[in-house]
Amino acid sequence: MARQELARFLRDRRAGLRPHEIGLTTTDTARRTPGLRREEVAELAHMSVDYYTRLEQARGPRPSARILDALARTLRLTPAERSHLFRLAGSNAPPAGDAVRRVRPHVARMLERLPETAAVVTDAAYGVVAWNPLARALLGGDLAPGTTNLARRRFLDRGPADANSGTEEFGHIVVARLRRAADRYPHDPQLIALLAELHAGSEEFRQIWQTRPVHAPGHRTKTVDHPRVGLLRLNCDVLLVPEDDQEVVLITADPGSPTQRALHTLALQAT
Incomplete structure (x- = not known):
């Protein structure tokens, strides 16, 4: 069940992003959907298209923290979404960097x-x-x-x-x-x-x-x-x-x- 939820979360986030939102320029007018393509996510996250595809199809192995961090950056996840991604993958989200020293x-x-x-x-x-x-x-x-x-x-x-x-x-x-x-x-x-x-x-x-x-x-x-x-x-x-x-x-x-x-x-x- 968790693997299916992780796959659904990745698909939804990918579909909700537009190429220009992550710095991609494209003149491709043949896109059937406005979201990112799997190969674009895989390239930006520095992983193979096959590996990312298997994650979206709930067939992949349990992703490492490095893979999850790369996906969180590529998909522009908020801190709450990043933590949710790690939970779906059965991991605790490590801090994204050093301690925060500014007040909201x-x-x-x-x-x-x-x-x-x-x-x-x-x-x-x-x-x-x-x-x-x-x-x-x-x-x-x-x-x-x-x-x-x-x-x-x-x-x-x-x-x-x-x-x-x-x-x-x-x-x-x-x-x-x-x-x-x-x-x-x-x-x-x-x-x-x-x-x-x-x-x-x-x-x-x-x-x-x-x-x-x-x-x-x-x-x-x-x-x-x-x-x-x-x-x-x-x-x-x-x-x-x-x-x-x-x-x-x-x-x-x-x-x-x-x-x-x-x-x-x-x-x-x-x-």
């Missing part, structure tokens, strides 16, 4: 609509790619994209908001996520450099790394002694941006609590 506009706009929630977006290696004003006021320091990494900050350069309760648990969370990132992006130069820096500079990091911690994003609480508004009891929740392997960290307070009033004060000062 709709995610950035969401942060602007959370005036009394501190929100930070981090990439797969805990680099900050977006934040809102309350997050800057709460966490302190420079949160500029490309310059701040929360893993580095946790293990090598703790700020005032990093040295309170919950930091031990957060250390294990950080290492678990970095281990996942290392598996998914083994050739990412920025990630390789970060891991080398953390291993060289933190005995705590090295010890936690050896334990191979596993952690799924979820709810946790932490206490922060903020230099301007005092002791804060914060709730931290994570929303996933799976297509970019990013996390949106939402930091809030219990309704009606002193911490909520303190966050309100910080939010007013941050605007």
